[in-house]
Amino acid sequence: MMMSVIVILASCIENEIFQNTMGNPSDKCISFGVSKDANSWKPYSRALKENTFFNMSSESRDATFNVDVEIVEKEKSHTRGMQVTEASEVKEFDVAAYYYGEGESIAQAFFTEKVTDGVNVLDKVYYWPQEGLMDFMAISPTGVVSIMPTADDYNTNSVSFDYTIADDESLHRDLMTAVSTGINNGVTGDPVPLNFKHLLASVRFKVGDMQFIKIESLSINNVYGGTITFSYDKDTDVWTNTIPTTKKTYYPDFVDTSGLPTESEIAGNINNATLFMVPQTLPADAEICVTYTALLTGETQSGSANIGGQKWEAGKDYAYSFNIGTSFDVTIPTPADQDAHYIMLEMPYDLGALSSHVSSIKATARFLDDGSNTSTKSGISLKFKDDLTETQKWGIWTDKQYVETITVSTNDGSSSTISEPTNIRGETELSINNLSNTIVLFIEENNGTTSRNGELLFTAIAGENEITIGKGSFKQLCPCWNDMGIGVERIEDAGMIHPFGFANNRKVTYTNPGNQESNWLLKGLFKLLYSWGASGSITDDEGDFITITKGKVLFWDYTDKITLNYGALNNVSTVANSMDGLSNTRALYNFTGGNNLSQIETDLTNNLGWDMSVTEAGETPKDYAAFVALTRNRMYELKTITKASGQSDVVSYKAVLYKENNTDFIEWYLPSSEEAKTLVETGVGSDVISSLHGEYWSSTAGSDADAYAHSYTFYDNTFGSVNENKPRMNELKVRAARNKP
Numbered sequence: 001m002m003m004s005v006i007v008i009l010a011s012c013i014e015n016e017i018f019q020n021t022m023g024n025p026s027d028k029c030i031s032f033g034v035s036k037d038a039n040s041w042k043p044y045s046r047a048l049k050e051n052t053f054f055n056m057s058s059e060s061r062d063a064t065f066n067v068d069v070e071i072v073e074k075e076k077s078h079t080r081g082m083q084v085t086e087a088s089e090v091k092e093f094d095v096a097a098y099y100y101g102e103g104e105s106i107a108q109a110f111f112t113e114k115v116t117d118g119v120n121v122l123d124k125v126y127y128w129p130q131e132g133l134m135d136f137m138a139i140s141p142t143g144v145v146s147i148m149p150t151a152d153d154y155n156t157n158s159v160s161f162d163y164t165i166a167d168d169e170s171l172h173r174d175l176m177t178a179v180s181t182g183i184n185n186g187v188t189g190d191p192v193p194l195n196f197k198h199l200l201a202s203v204r205f206k207v208g209d210m211q212f213i214k215i216e217s218l219s220i221n222n223v224y225g226g227t228i229t230f231s232y233d234k235d236t237d238v239w240t241n242t243i244p245t246t247k248k249t250y251y252p253d254f255v256d257t258s259g260l261p262t263e264s265e266i267a268g269n270i271n272n273a274t275l276f277m278v279p280q281t282l283p284a285d286a287e288i289c290v291t292y293t294a295l296l297t298g299e300t301q302s303g304s305a306n307i308g309g310q311k312w313e314a315g316k317d318y319a320y321s322f323n324i325g326t327s328f329d330v331t332i333p334t335p336a337d338q339d340a341h342y343i344m345l346e347m348p349y350d351l352g353a354l355s356s357h358v359s360s361i362k363a364t365a366r367f368l369d370d371g372s373n374t375s376t377k378s379g380i381s382l383k384f385k386d387d388l389t390e391t392q393k394w395g396i397w398t399d400k401q402y403v404e405t406i407t408v409s410t411n412d413g414s415s416s417t418i419s420e421p422t423n424i425r426g427e428t429e430l431s432i433n434n435l436s437n438t439i440v441l442f443i444e445e446n447n448g449t450t451s452r453n454g455e456l457l458f459t460a461i462a463g464e465n466e467i468t469i470g471k472g473s474f475k476q477l478c479p480c481w482n483d484m485g486i487g488v489e490r491i492e493d494a495g496m497i498h499p500f501g502f503a504n505n506r507k508v509t510y511t512n513p514g515n516q517e518s519n520w521l522l523k524g525l526f527k528l529l530y531s532w533g534a535s536g537s538i539t540d541d542e543g544d545f546i547t548i549t550k551g552k553v554l555f556w557d558y559t560d561k562i563t564l565n566y567g568a569l570n571n572v573s574t575v576a577n578s579m580d581g582l583s584n585t586r587a588l589y590n591f592t593g594g595n596n597l598s599q600i601e602t603d604l605t606n607n608l609g610w611d612m613s614v615t616e617a618g619e620t621p622k623d624y625a626a627f628v629a630l631t632r633n634r635m636y637e638l639k640t641i642t643k644a645s646g647q648s649d650v651v652s653y654k655a656v657l658y659k660e661n662n663t664d665f666i667e668w669y670l671p672s673s674e675e676a677k678t679l680v681e682t683g684v685g686s687d688v689i690s691s692l693h694g695e696y697w698s699s700t701a702g703s704d705a706d707a708y709a710h711s712y713t714f715y716d717n718t719f720g721s722v723n724e725n726k727p728r729m730n731e732l733k734v735r736a737a738r739n740k741p
Contacts, residue, residue: 028189030126032095032115032138093140093178095194096148102131109151110134114142128186137232138178138194160231163199165278167225169253172276175199177239179232199230199239200276201312205252205266208321210292212467215266215322216300217291221249222308224280239314243280250275277312284308288320295467296358296460332458332472337451337689338443339491340479341632341668341736342397345441347384347456347472352435358460361432361469365441367454374448374478376741382454384441385426386434390653391637392424398637398655399425399442408644424637432458444634445667446476447487447741477689482680485740486671489632490681492690497731500697500709501588501624508601510562511611564601577700578674578710581737584699585669588626589657625670625697629736632668634658668736670699673722675737676712691717696733702726 094114098107111126128134135154139145145161153159166172178194185192205218225248228241252275254266291302303324312318331350338345351361365382367373383399391398400421407415425442439456446452456472479487549561577584635655642650658665671679681692692714702708702725709728713720726732 028128028186030097030128030134030185031189031191032136033191033193092142093138093176093194094142094145094148095136095138096154097126098135098137098151098154099129100133100135104132107135107151107154112148128184128189130186132184133181134183134192136178136180136183136192136194138196140176140178140196141173144173144175157235158231158233160229162227162229164227165200165225165248165276167248167250169250169275172274174202174276177230177232179234179237181234197239198315199241199279201279201314202317203275203277203312204317204319205254206319206321207266208323210322210324212295212469213322213324214293214295215254215290216293217251217289218254218266219249219251219289220275221287221289222247222283222285223250224248224278224283225250228278241279241314244278247283250277279312279314281311282308286310290322290324292324295465296462296469298463298465330458330470332456332470334472335474337491338474338476339489340446340477340487341489341738342445342634343441343443343476344388344392344395344397345443345474346438347441347474348436348438349458349470349472350436351432351458351469358462360461361458362461363430363432363439363456363458364428365454365456367452370453372450373446373452374450375446375452377444377447380444381428382441382443383426383428384430384439384456386430386432386437386439388440389424389637390639391635391655392440394655396631396635396655397442397633398635399423400636402636402638404638404640406640406642408642421636441474443476445632445738446478447667447738448478449481451475451477479738479740480679480681481740482678484675484678486675486678486737487740488671488679488681488692488735488737489668490689492733492735496628496734498625498628498697498734499731500726500728501626506564507614508564509613510564511613512560513611578672581672581675581699582666582669582739584672584701585626585629586664586666588624588670588699589630589664589666625732625734626699628734629668629670629699630657630666631655632736633666668738670697670734671737673698673700673710673712677719677722679714679719679735679737681717692719692735693717694733695723696735698722702728 092115094112096112097110099110100107137149137154137159139148139161144163149159149161163175176196176198178196180192180194183192203220224244224246226244226246228244230239230241232239252266285306286308287304287306289302289304291300293300307320330352333348335345335347363384365384367378367382389398389401401424402421403419405417405419426440430439441456443454452475454474454476456474457468458470460467460469477490480490481487547561547563547565549563635657638654638656640652640654642652676696676698679692681690693716695711695713698710698712700710702710704725707728708725711723711726711730711732713723
């Protein structure tokens with residue numbers, strides 16, 4: 001005998017039970033378990049992807065079109081009206097139960113009830129009968145049929161119901177059914193298994209290759225729609241449907257497609273632009289029609305793709321991707337990973353033949369807010385430019401320029417003025433004037449513990465539209481920190497080796513060919529090169545480094561000879577600290593005579609045309625190891641203009657470290673010999689992360705500081721040895737380090 005009580009159905013998840021919690025606990029009430037159907041419900045399956053292309057005719061003069069279809073068995077998450085892909089999403093259905101008495105073959109109606117959102121309170125609860133079998137039929141969502149099949153309906157060989165594919169897309173729903181037969185769980189009380197199958201085909205739309213395109217309208221024309229009849233064959237457990245004879249046009253509702261990346265879903269305000277359609281073989285004249293605007297030109301065009309003959313099957317998802325190509329070919333290369341220190345990153349670009357309708361193009365850059373940036377400099381702004389100053393061309397990160405103007409007068413005197421600093425680092429937003437060029441991105445050091453990711457964006461202004469026309473991603477590595485808090489740079493300059501420096505006996509003499517007016521220019525030239533930057537500067541009078549021999553005509557003194565003596569450079573024996581590389585590097589920076597003498601050789605030869613003779617041979621000094629390490633820091637540029645009456649201006653450039661409280665501000669330095677022993681590198685020697693391997697200069701001088709310094713050796717990230725008393729003009733690798741902030 002059936003008892004009239006209340007049933008509460010809880011929210012279902014996969015294989016979750018709709019379980020009665022009221023009534024006589026000793027009795028077994030009927031409950032339901034929802035699960036996937038193994039044959040027709042396969043979320044995330046990609047096995048059915050078809051690379052099928054449909055030719056698309058168009059009114060366009062300069063574009064190519066095609067549409068491809070991707071067939072997938074249910075992979076989207078569930079929202080109102082979208083296809084259901086997980087059992088947990090089946091939250092509403094109508095269910096009918098049919099009872100067979102012991103030995104009977106004719107079913108009797110047992111109940112018809114409604115389950116809504118898993119929390120609806122029903123009028124009745126039903127218990128398993130003592131004897132006999134039960135069949136169950138469920139249809140989701142609720143309300144698809146006004147009356148569930150009666151017992152008379154169910155006792156026919158084919159159970160059927162009518163369903164109408166609505167013209168209004170907002171009424172489209174994912175229609176599913178489940179049939180469970182021959183169940184008798186009166187002893188165990190196990191839930192009735194409801195294996196839901198999809199009865200309709202879902203059709204949706206995606207962005208393919210369609211840069212700079214905005215879809216204005218979208219329709220799918222000449223497909224069968226309207227009212228259909230679904231029939232269930234109890235013998236074969238198969239649902240079939242009739243095919244309407246009426247052809248319909250459907251208009252998916254969608255939001256703006258501008259700027260969507262390839263493979264993005266064309267989302268909608270209703271049903272996420274998904275249609276639920278009659279399973280059918282499409283008529284020969286079925287087509288997808290698109291009206292779109294080319295954002296860079298402002299022209300509106302249209303096209304259509306014939307999809308006739310394709311078969312839409314129940315339970316499958318058809319994603320149509322639009323490929324609307326243009327004549328614009330934009331290239332923003334993705335550079336290799338960048339090092340942790342101050343970086344100037346060259347990013348070449350090619351914007352192709354952009355339309356004349358584009359009024360302007362700009363570039364911006366940013367670090368991504370993806371949790372990758374642990375640097376203490378996380379608030380910095382990225383800057384870039386498309387031209388470089390002299391020091392930047394040398395590869396030195398300079399962001400300010402000071403201009404010193406030296407005026408040399410005829411009375412053998414000189415005066416100088418220093419300008420306020422100007423920005424030479426670039427702008428956060430750069431106007432692009434050339435369709436093909438190289439942008440140099442200025443990136444401050446990453447002193448954090450993770451690599452940080454960034455993005456370069458090119459945008460074009462066309463009419464009222466601001467369009468992203470290209471992107472270039474980049475990554476800046478962090479230092480590789482050891483347990484002492486010393487981090488080493490990650491990427492070595494390929495093939496770059498340098499001397500420790502300051503051990504050279506070269507001596508060069510220049511003789512005035514008779515142009516006595518040059519005396520005044522020399523006075524300013526010496527001041528230019530040696531009065532700024534480092535202590536221990538070279539003098540411009542008779543001294544250890546430069547010897548000036550003067551001549552006299554009547555009452556007029558002039559410079560007759562200049563001798564440059566490399567062997568008289570400062571002794572660096574004080575730079576012998578084996579523990580503190582930062583102190584060593586600061587001291588070595590202040591012994592810059594070798595570089596200064598090398599520079600004045602060039603200036604005297606190129607600008608004055610004096611006769612040169614080398615009285616003692618020796619190699620012209622190159623960039624010394626400590627200075628190479630220092631160029632990993634932020635520096636500023638000193639541009640000096642020397643003016644003299646009757647002479648052309650002489651312009652020279654110098655990169656100088658920042659000073660704070662009259663002390664050189666150094667973050668990256670040449671490690672000492674003891675610090676070198678502790679360096680670590682987690683790389684594997686790839687082209688973007690270089691293992692510590694080979695012989696490197698330390699910043700520690702040798703026992704004879706005029707001639708030797710200490711180096712160190714690594715073998716594939718394993719420390720080998722400190723090598724004492726290496727000749728200081730040997731050329732070895734340089735790896736800069738810094739202290740953890």
